Amino acid sequence: MTPLWGPAALGAKRDAVRQHQARFAAQRERWIAGNAYFYNQVKRILRFIIEPGKRVLNLRCQTGFLLDALAPARGVGIEVSREMTAIAQQKFPQHEFLTADPEDLALNETFDYILFDNVSDTVDVQRAFTQLQRVAEPHTRLVIYTYNHLWEPILTLAERLRLKMPLPEQNWLSEDDLRNLLELAGWQWLRTYRIVLFPKWIPLLSWFMNRVLAKLPGLNRLCMINVLVARPAPQPVAPQSVSVSVIIPCKNEAGNIEPAVRRIPQMGRHTEIIFCDDKSTDGTADEVRRMQREHPDKDIKLVPGPGICKAQNVWTGFRAATGDILMILDADLTVMPEELPYFFDAIVTGKGEFINGSRMVYPMQQQAMKFTNMLGNKFFSLVFAYLLDQRIRDTLCGTKVLWRRDWHRLEKLLGTWGVEDRWGDYEELFGAAKLHLRIIDLPVHYQERIYGTTKMVKVFHNGLRMLRMCLACFRKLKLGY
Numbered sequence: 001m002t003p004l005w006g007p008a009a010l011g012a013k014r015d016a017v018r019q020h021q022a023r024f025a026a027q028r029e030r031w032i033a034g035n036a037y038f039y040n041q042v043k044r045i046l047r048f049i050i051e052p053g054k055r056v057l058n059l060r061c062q063t064g065f066l067l068d069a070l071a072p073a074r075g076v077g078i079e080v081s082r083e084m085t086a087i088a089q090q091k092f093p094q095h096e097f098l099t100a101d102p103e104d105l106a107l108n109e110t111f112d113y114i115l116f117d118n119v120s121d122t123v124d125v126q127r128a129f130t131q132l133q134r135v136a137e138p139h140t141r142l143v144i145y146t147y148n149h150l151w152e153p154i155l156t157l158a159e160r161l162r163l164k165m166p167l168p169e170q171n172w173l174s175e176d177d178l179r180n181l182l183e184l185a186g187w188q189w190l191r192t193y194r195i196v197l198f199p200k201w202i203p204l205l206s207w208f209m210n211r212v213l214a215k216l217p218g219l220n221r222l223c224m225i226n227v228l229v230a231r232p233a234p235q236p237v238a239p240q241s242v243s244v245s246v247i248i249p250c251k252n253e254a255g256n257i258e259p260a261v262r263r264i265p266q267m268g269r270h271t272e273i274i275f276c277d278d279k280s281t282d283g284t285a286d287e288v289r290r291m292q293r294e295h296p297d298k299d300i301k302l303v304p305g306p307g308i309c310k311a312q313n314v315w316t317g318f319r320a321a322t323g324d325i326l327m328i329l330d331a332d333l334t335v336m337p338e339e340l341p342y343f344f345d346a347i348v349t350g351k352g353e354f355i356n357g358s359r360m361v362y363p364m365q366q367q368a369m370k371f372t373n374m375l376g377n378k379f380f381s382l383v384f385a386y387l388l389d390q391r392i393r394d395t396l397c398g399t400k401v402l403w404r405r406d407w408h409r410l411e412k413l414l415g416t417w418g419v420e421d422r423w424g425d426y427e428e429l430f431g432a433a434k435l436h437l438r439i440i441d442l443p444v445h446y447q448e449r450i451y452g453t454t455k456m457v458k459v460f461h462n463g464l465r466m467l468r469m470c471l472a473c474f475r476k477l478k479l480g481y
Helices: 007-034 036-049 065-069 082-091 125-135 149-160 175-184 205-211 254-263 284-294 310-320 337-348 371-388 404-411 425-434 459-478
Strands: 055-059 074-079 096-099 111-117 136-147 187-195 225-232 243-250 270-277 299-304 325-328 354-358 400-403 439-443
Touching (some): 007 082, 036 225, 055 065, 074 082, 111 125, 125 175, 125 187, 136 149, 136 175, 175 187, 175 225, 243 310, 254 270, 270 284, 270 310, 299 310, 325 404, 337 354, 337 400, 354 425, 371 459, 400 404, 404 425, 425 439
Parallel strands (some): 055 074, 074 096, 111 136, 243 270, 243 325, 270 299, 354 439
Antiparallel strands (some): 187 225, 325 400
8 A cells, every 4th residue: 555645644644533533432421431530530620720601612522521511601512523523412412513623623703712632633733723713812711631641651551451442643742842832823821730640539549649649849740631721822902902990099198199190101092090098087088089170181080998908999999990901009109100001011012911010029128118028928929839830929019900801700709719818919819820811020119108107017917817818729729620
């Protein structure tokens, strides 16, 4: 037989994968049931990553069991064999299932999440990733579920022992291979989850290995499954096409109102300044009203705060905001308002989706931050590096910037961490990480306050509360899958 060359050889490989899927389609449910513990672990991580009630596209969906487990508002499954697609459609008629190769999608809609299973037997992975750009929006997240290539000999042995369904010829792509292919195809890698050190159920042993050992740095590299999360490579947004809301939570900051109004620059198409007065007793609200009268050319709003804590005051401002971009600026003005355009540029150019101010880069003025506060901040930055799998140099800087559309998603997570965050910084960072927003640090110059006194008192008490928040985050972000 004459060997095939060029594109014909790739076509023959696609046919082989299709025939393999058709041959095992009727048996697939039996293999899934025989490895129920393993697939429950997979469902657990996918439900952790993918929000329910969203539009989900599942490439290489098999019999549709993973797509259905995600409870999508709109679910579309793609498989290469008609036999597998027919089974999926019969089993889950509430979703739509189509027969196509991943490299040749012909869909005229977009999705919030794209789940790509069986990427290792896809013939042209780069082409498939590139095609997915057509069904993605800037907020779309691509989730790739694949085997760790280190497990190749173990899985080959399991096939021979009939412990798992045989696979067609695999690419056995490493995580670095996939990250490189994503970048070539116009995607930006965000995070990799690693799960399943022991794929079979043995009481206590399986729990200990998969819920404890698999979470430890280093050991997690040996896990059987890698789940990569990526976003479309960011495209800059025209600065004049977006509006900005600067939210200023304030309590007894009357002397800082006029400097804030004077120093906050105009950004984007329109900038509104929202003062959230948290039941001040020094005339802060009256000072805001005076600024409204003296600066009718500026969009200055006064919003009454609930008088509970800073976090609730900030959320009140967010809910009142109308801008596309939300910025938090503390009323003490220890972060210079003149540096807000740096945050604006970072978010409109797509460098990040959650811009976190960092006071720990440039030298501070002598009295800007107490020594105990600085030590606590450095400690919690190390804790966050483990919890979020990325470096956050300053966890308590009040200046944070995000898109209002992402705030609406983040708002649903408020109060779900088990501990009240009275400052709001941790809930914002934890929520952004849970939603897989790209978080970046932006250095700011931190200065002494000129008027008023700091609200960050009871350092030890607040430190304990923050530690409890971190423990709650550990349970949710590390043990939650």
